[in-house]
């Protein structure tokens with residue numbers, strides 16, 4: 001299979017393949033990429049300082065996430081991965097919403113009940129993450145099935161790692177989506193590892209995209225470190241889904257530059273040479289080179305954009321840290337429309353003990 005690439009690692013590009021995007025869209029995408037990279041660095045530091053409990057970053061995968069998400073509209077549904085802070089931001093989740101989640105404070109829409117990075121934002125159609133690997137895929141297909149049934153003109157995105165493709169849920173979801181021609185985009189962010197398991201231990205296939213063929217729909221292989229290629233592949237998949245053409249599996253070939261999470265040491269299972277090689281394919285360096293080559297960004301503008309991102313992060317962290325923790329009795333709310341008697345008893349007992 002050919003891999004779709006618009007921008008080469010040195011910033012040179014194929015003008016015949018460039019998607020039709022406005023300058024402000026390109027700049028917006030670049031800013032999101034800078035923001036999520038600094039967000040990752042900052043959050044990892046906060047975790048090391050004990051100011052948040054746990055963190056999973058996406059460094060190296062910014063193009064796959066920002067490029068793909070930029071092709072969706074605000075009405076579309078997304079079932080993201082814990083590694084997809086960038087998708088949440090593009091979907092319109094405020095930066096503070098992400099930091100509040102990690103701080104598990106009272107402003108977190110999930111009231112601090114989820115594990116850190118297990119995003120969920122109802123207002124932006126970002127469905128709360130369930131942790132078992134690949135469990136989101138059948139859920140996303142269910143949403144796409146409902147959309148088709150109700151004739152809602154929405155497309156559902158679900159993103160997952162290469163490791164998820166070894167789970168039964170991946171195959172069940174792909175099969176159902178294929179049979180019912182559902183408006184769903186499967187995004188496999190193939191970052192080469194599932195914690196310490198390399199992708200060659202996940203599959204004997206030449207790639208993951210080709211698996212779509214077995215389920216009767218198209219699979220597309222894309223350079224996951226090329227933001228324009230990711231946008232272009234997603235846009236084509238979304239347009240097809242919206243016009244009744246059914247699902248697409250997009251495999252974005254990328255690399256997880258850091259460890260699996262704040263609890264992992266990747267030096268135990270991969271070589272420094274491998275990491276160095278992927279650094280030369282950095283998605284942000286590549287997009288920056290492209291924008292400069294096209295005259296859409298100057299060195300000075302880049303510097304001030306980075307400062308702007310830094311300022312936004314600093315003020316957001318300060319604001320989130322001021323928010324108190326959720327009150328203990330908030331754990332009894334938000335699940336049942338009418339509280340069952342036994343939960344009410346427990347809530348009353350807690351209130352008595354606290355008073």
Ligand SMILES: Cc1ncc(C[n+]2csc(CCOP(=O)(O)OP(=O)(O)O)c2C)c(N)n1
Nearest residue numbers: 083131132133161162163164191193194195
């Ligand atoms: C069913 C299940 N098994 C194991 C785990 C533990 N676990 C959490 S993340 C992960 C690796 C997932 O890798 P991949 O799907 O490639 O996504 P990535 O983390 O690389 O983005 C594992 C094994 C889990 N959450 N659920």
